[in-house]
Amino acid sequence: MSTVLSARDIRKSYGKGTARFDALDGVSLEVQAGESLAIVGKSGSGKSTLMHLLALLDTPDGGALFVKGTDADKLSVKQVTRLRNEDFGFVFQQFFLTPNASVLDNVVLPLKIAGVAARERKARGMAALAQLEMADKAKNKASNLSGGQKQRVVIARALVNNPKVIFADEPTGNLDTATGRLVEDILFSLNTEHGITLVIVTHDTELAARCDRQMFIRDGREARSLETSGASA
Ligand code: ADP
DSSP, X not given: OOEXXXXXXXXXXXXXXXXXXXXXXXXXXXEETTOEEEEEOOTTSSHHHHHHHHTTXXXXXXXXXXXXXXXXXXXXXXXXXXXXHHHEEEEETTOXXXXXXXXXXXXXXXXXXXXXXXXXXXXXXXXXXXXXXXXXXXXXXXGGSOHHHHHHHHHHHHHTTOOSEEEEESTTTTSOHHHHHHHHHHHHHHHHHHOOEEEEEESOHHHHHTSSEEEEXXXXXXXXXXHHHTOOO
């Protein structure tokens, strides 16, 4: 197995002076290609902060991050943007869809950013939607969808660039249990059938248990087990 991402003693604080809060207080981990990893902990423990740093959406105040062996600090802004756009896909609880744009336009946004021509964007966007059985909704406004449908569109958007890693932050947080399980099934099939590495942030212990490996976070540090992490099902 090869390591796709590794973090060494990373730290992140928010605020300054007496208002300073250490959201991440020295965490190390390695993500292997093809695995599914759950980052588990209760609300406010630092999970999303860790995921944002791993996904190069933010920079750590201390420690080092390596992407396929390269120190992220040594990458140019352009290289980071490209990596994020081409190698990573994102699935967030809040969907982050443009409500008045069509489903297809939402899905092809990463391709537009990457400068892919309109015709190819459409073909790839439709293929991603078809994979999630949402092709018939391509022309719908994103706002006119159910929660489960919205999350499928988000997954199609995450997939459209053929990413190596999908980062999912509470991907089922806004869905009812049955719909949430379907969305989970889709994510895990991408992992097992297409070898896409999954990094899932969750406080849902059932979802975490479906992953190959769990990392528990408490108060910005790694905790040894679920009990010491304080997370609950
Ligand atoms: P989790 O994902 O486990 O709920 P987060 O990583 O979102 O935790 O947050 C960890 C801590 O950092 C929380 O106490 C949160 O309030 C704080 N925090 C997160 N983002 C910011 C921010 N942008 N500014 C200030 N505090 C933040």
